[in-house]
Amino acid sequence: MSTESANPKREWPPLERGKPVPGAMQWLGEHWGEYPGEWVAIRDGQLLAHAFTLDELERQLGGSLKVALIARMV
Amino acid sequence: VSRLLTASGEPFATGEAPWRARYALAGDGLTRLFVEREIEGLVAAAAVDTGGAYLILHPELAGKLRLDPNTMLHRDRLVIRGITRRGTIHRLPVTIPAVVGEPLTFEATAFVPELDDGEIWPLPSYLGWQGCLDRIRFAVDPMEEIVYFGAVSR
Numbered sequence: 001m002s003t004e005s006a007n008p009k010r011e012w013p014p015l016e017r018g019k020p021v022p023g024a025m026q027w028l029g030e031h032w033g034e035y036p037g038e039w040v041a042i043r044d045g046q047l048l049a050h051a052f053t054l055d056e057l058e059r060q061l062g063g064s065l066k067v068a069l070i071a072r073m074v
Numbered sequence: 075v076s077r078l079l080t081a082s083g084e085p086f087a088t089g090e091a092p093w094r095a096r097y098a099l100a101g102d103g104l105t106r107l108f109v110e111r112e113i114e115g116l117v118a119a120a121a122v123d124t125g126g127a128y129l130i131l132h133p134e135l136a137g138k139l140r141l142d143p144n145t146m147l148h149r150d151r152l153v154i155r156g157i158t159r160r161g162t163i164h165r166l167p168v169t170i171p172a173v174v175g176e177p178l179t180f181e182a183t184a185f186v187p188e189l190d191d192g193e194i195w196p197l198p199s200y201l202g203w204q205g206c207l208d209r210i211r212f213a214v215d216p217m218e219e220i221v222y223f224g225a226v227s228r
Contacts, residue, residue, distance in 0.1 A: 018177035029094035
């Protein structure tokens with residue numbers, strides 16, 4: 001299974017505090033069953049990264065998990 | 075924003091956010107209601123579990139928060155969805171982000187399960203009743219997939 005970033009070259013600014021991550025819950029509602037057992041990072045309705053560990057996800061996101069909604073898929 | 079009013083006329087809810095139904099576990103026959111919650115700037119999805127206790131924090135996520143040892147209240151044993159586990163109890167500020175109205179931050183009692191070496195925690199993070207959801211007001215609109223929330227005034 002891939003551990004490559006779904007969007008490896010883009011840098012993401014910090015999230016707006018106190019606001020839901022745009023498009024994140026919708027993405028989760030539409031993509032259940034995908035990436036089983038992996039952590040995913042969602043923002044602007046897109047999958048930014050996915051990995052089996054948060055350390056790897058953090059690396060793919062450029063060193064911070066605080067740029068997307070994080071969820072573990074089943 | 076003021077959504078719903080109590081009998082005394084005060085707002086029941088001051089914010090609203092989307093929720094989505096997802097399976098919490100592989101092989102689950104029923105979906106759970108998931109919402110966004112933020113702890114120290116880290117936003118993650120969590121399942122609402124009014125039959126459970128505490129904010130159950132996935133151990134990997136807890137590791138990323140680098141919890142202040144001073145926030146640990148004590149150790150405890152908890153049964154979570156049939157899994158009995160020892161863990162640590164913390165008091166943490168949790169924020170429910172708002173798409174309309176104001177976000178809500180409240181102090182939740184959090185349980186972080188302790189894992190054996192190499193063990194992977196199979197459950198998601200949960201917002202349980204005791205020590206967590208019982209500290210806020212909330213209501214769910216299943217038609218619009220919106221959760222309304224507000225502070226408990228005492």
